[in-house]
Amino acid sequence: MAIPFVYNIRNVMNRPMSTLTTALGIGLTVAIFIGALALAAGFRASLVGTGRADNAIVLRKGADSEISSGISRDNTNIIAALQEIATGPDGKPMVTSDLVVVTNRERMGQTGSSNVTVRGVDAAASAIRGNVEITEGRMFTPGTDEVIIGRRIAGRFKNCGVGEKIRFQQRDFTVVGHFRAGGSAFESEIWGDVEILMPALDRDNTYQTVVFRMRDPSQFAAIKSRLESDPRLQVQVEVESRFFAKQSEMFTGLITGIGLFITIIMAVGALFGAANTMFAAIGSRTREIATLLVLGFSPGAIMLSFIFESILISAVGGVLGILMALPVNGITSSTTNFSSFSELAFQFQVTPAAMLAGMGFAVGLGLLGGFFPALRASRQTLSTALRGG
């Protein structure tokens, strides 16, 4: 017969300080675990959200990022003539060519500088990339020295406020608006008219990428082989969403690795802490355990009961950890994505899956930490148990 759970709950409540400190140790571990997951998830989400599954992106053969790519104006015209490109509501093919360059800008509020992506776009870009919304000011006027700035970096770099002047090479550009783009990496970029930016940034007649909407995304393989086998082009073609997701791999891999390293080490520490608490709890209840044995509870039931008690404490820790990690959700942070060599601002995302993983992690810790103490409790013989204490 199993020992009622109430027994454990009352015991745990009986020593609130000890329970709380142990739970706190586990909670901090869980919080960091969830935090690392949230960071990786947020970073990944901002890049994954950048591309669309029905868009194809064309880069120069061998280029592993937008900035290392280059496609001449002539070649962009060849690509734009492709029949598989979808037609927009205006009857024009949905294709756009981007200038993508990295510029060094001074940070605001702290010393130092970092790289920011400047994207020269044409009139078709917003429709093809989708979800570009102006949050402040207005859209730039094509043909003028105007730019708009992604809302996530607007507060992080100097001269990015609406109405301010931002300098590229010898030319001043006026910031006329801030924009949002569904939380994607575009929100960490500066956008302007490609035809104005190209000469201003010394890129004569070379775009970095061509992006087009596929009439039928299931035909991607055929489109890819068609373009890649064209000897004039020397390009590679990828699904846009997959391309940007790949740009996040290096960083998320790194963060997950570091996060795992930190969490495992902390978990070992918390495990010792939990075991300590359980050993103490059992040590002070030697007679109680003997009484349970006398009452006819089997050693197995006693072991189970103590493991449950340990899990109970760690579950409290798990809840504490989730509560501690939750405020991180939505915090905007930034770092350089070395795949694109420029700043990427992202929001921590505490996903339900991460919380669940954190809770599972806590319960696992409780199970492991409580196992040996529980084993010791169940192995006590009646005579020693009654004599001791």
Added chain:
Amino acid sequence: MNLVSLVLVNLGRNKLRTFLTLASVTVALFLFISLRGVLDTLNASIEVGSRQRLVTRNAISLVFPMPQSYGNRIAAVPGVKSVAIQNWFGGQDPRGSQYFYAQFAVDEAFFPIYRKDMEIIEASTPAVSAAVPAGADAKLAGYFAEQTGCVVGEKLMKKYGWKLGQTITLNGTIYPGNWPYTIRAVYRATNPAFGDETMFFQYKYLEQKGMAGSGQVGVYILDLTSSDRSAAIAQQVDAMFENSASSTRTESEQAFQAGFVSMYGNIPFVLNVIGLAVVFAILGIAANTMMMAMRERTTEFGVLKTLGFTDGTVFTMVLAEAAIITMGGGILGALLAKLIVTGTSTGFLPPLTIYWSSVLLGIGIATLIGAVSGLIPAFQASRLRIVDALRRVD
């Protein structure tokens, strides 16, 4: 003296608990010191920068090149001893993107400038005797004699199991094509911040094969005759190109490196927060242990006080017990981190260094935490009235 032995006996009483607490503090300190190591290494990477060197790059950003003609014009500025070319290559190992390492194309002036930061530990001898540029290590003759020669860091050699004289290949991402190289020399960094995991090859090779002879340069490294006028020289260089097609930005090598650290954005801050969380976690664990230990010993404190131990002595005893456990864990954890983590490489950073000052700081923090965690139990124990202590029956 008596007090010390009393504390030690108490520690040995519940060996399992002492061990578990010690172990958890050890683990936490190990982590804390490792994190500090990462932050210290990040900051130290700024220090490769000698103040006697300047770096000139395109004003827009590093990604933009500058014309090769700038080199001679910069070299003519008074106070500039020599000018070297360094160009990021960004090639991919054909085995996959996880085999990542930094590659730079450098010209002949590069190795003389960095002579004090690295040494050549292994090198091929050239088939025909070849001259080495003035100031460069004579062992580099084999490298200079061959257009496709390269110099590889010792750690990188070991990591991929490469041998001197072996041919390695890269797929160009910025400079398309298939690039074969022959390893002609191996270097070891004498300045740890220089790093042992980089590959250098000849700029001539890149220029001819990758740039169609158009001669574009990533950065110029300026070696000055003295550091006194560095700021003035930097200004002079930038003024020279201000109205050219590619305007430049010249800064000290330290500031240039600091720019990379700044690129990490909020990541160092996040690491700091984690370090703080770790410290709090240990605090909790240690405090819990001490409270448990004290609760069990309530009667004993009554006896001690009956024997004439003062409140102050009991207070010190409990505090000392807590501090000894955490200090022991601190010493173990910090030393372990120093032993294990030192020299680990993490991709972009130079190999991690853990300073003795961090080790000491860790031990100090651990001891302090012990004392703080022992405060409440020690206070309780010292305030305990003999009557209450002895009356309590477990």
